[in-house]
Amino acid sequence: MSKAIVAQESGGPEVLGLAEVEQPTPGPGQLLIKVAAVGVNFIDTYQRSGLYKVPFPLTPGSEAAGTVASVGDGVTDFAVGQRVSTCEASGTYAEFVVVDAAKALPVPDGVPDDIAAALPLQGMTAHYLMNSSFRVEPGQTVLTHAGAGGVGLLLTQLLKARGARVITTVSTDAKEQLAREAGADEVLRYEGFSDRVRELTDGAGVDVVFDGVGKDTFDGSLSALRVRGMLVLFGGASGPVPPFDLQRLNAGGSLSVTRPTLGDFLRNPQERRWRASEVFGAAADGTLKVRIGARYPLAEAARAHSDLAGRKTTGKVLLMP
Template sequence: MHAIVVTTPGGSDALVYTEVPDPVPGPGEVLVDVAAIGVNYTDVYHREGRYPLQAPFVVGSEGAGTVSAVGPDVTGVAVGDRVGWVGVIGSYAEKAVIPAAKAIPLPDDLSFESAAAVLLQGLTAHYLTHSVHAVQPGDDVLVHAAAGGMGLLLTQMTKLRGGRVIGTTSTDEKRKLAREAGADDVIPYEGFADAVRELTGGRGVRVVYDGVGAATFDGSLASLGLRGMMALYGAASGPVPPFDPQRLNQGGSLFLTRPTLAHYTATREELLARAEDVLGWVESGALNVHISRRYPLAEARQAHDDLEGRRTTGKLLLIP
């Protein structure tokens, strides 16, 4: 089979399209013929070595396809099942082995592309808006990169829960997409903390969902109201430097968390409960999945270049 392999971490040229042996499922695992693969910033971090993996490795942690074989001791998943997954390294490939415990059953009328486009970011948006800070009706919420794949889903889920969304974007085209997703106000990054204070009558927001990191961190803290929550779920612009926790006191007894999806899908029951919500909303039309671009698997380098160059909106997919 063909896969995208990283031998030495680095830039996008570290992604090598090559032929590798077909994987074989072991105990508790299933083999999937991959139909669609999600491209995420986590993949960039793995490729760069920011999140180190044992090299060589096949990149990617999200996808969807059809089970073609099952290993020993597998129950509840059978050959022919349509499944999706998140958090399983080795997804940039024509075939992938995943733990049966991480196989998410897909509704028959949900396309593989929609599943691969929504699972990782949809489950992340779910735990952020339902668990890290459970948005309440009337809450003012700041969503950074509101026209990106995560931002569009965060905006929609915040609106489903009755919150008011202030989104940041960098272009007029992205501003339009954020408004179409339900953002109440869309502002540029420059001076966003002052704009947030003005839009909230000086109160600040209840929560900031920040996947940008270093470039927005200070402004995000300054945007929070009394006892506000800073949810730093990513670092697209680079990691946040160490800082004095006393700033949280000075800002109004603020909360800061650096969550990750694995800790909010720690059991299969929690994984399936969140997935049922997200996939159900996609099926019903309550949640719109915006697929920006599709690339052949062999063009993974271009997908990473476009993602890092901020030339995209919505979700990027690789198609084997």
């Protein structure tokens, strides 16, 4: 037997309770991971609340790091005792979790367990945004929204390491300080941001906007683009963008819009390894600093969800089994 967080039904954070469960067994092509740290993400709260439809009873979580406890038949890439992480498992709010070996990521020696659990989802999101949705080149000017958020802080650091000029938006003075520490060249408030971007680029606009906010920023993001610029809409923290007239892209200067999602940029083990090795490598050599805002014992998952939803945390939230 082992312990896991289980919600018997959808509801508020209080439905999350610690339970005794059967320790899982890896099937063919799978790993059993002894979990050292769990990444807590907003999607976990959406599933728990019933906003996203999932079956119950539910053990939340997709992101974790730990050591391989046993391997299933046919696994050759991993060995017992090896450190791994993933953002593509299910039920990671637990002492042990099973994951397909193809979706597990080797963790280099220079990256501790807490960082290894904090990085996969947001780190690989930042990686695909700037390498695959829009390949950012040195000298280009980029606008990123929510510059003090989990993706925003990582994306800013990686963009600066590449040699881009980074303009970002935040909502408070405290968040501005975090964005500047990450290396942002200019930090703006949301109100009137597109006009300020025009001023900062001598009227030209930016090469690309990375927008995880959605409805509230979409129109301004389009207005902030240069001729033939691209808007990469990768989230909707303020709500989904309503349908819009494609003719606006023509009128705005032959603009492009894309709406990517992480899963489509992790199509095979080679792609996962490429993204993970670059992100973990940057963390190991100090190029990328990961802000862990809070750590909670596994049993206090309900408090972690409450604090996350109440915006009481900054940086990554972890559970520690």
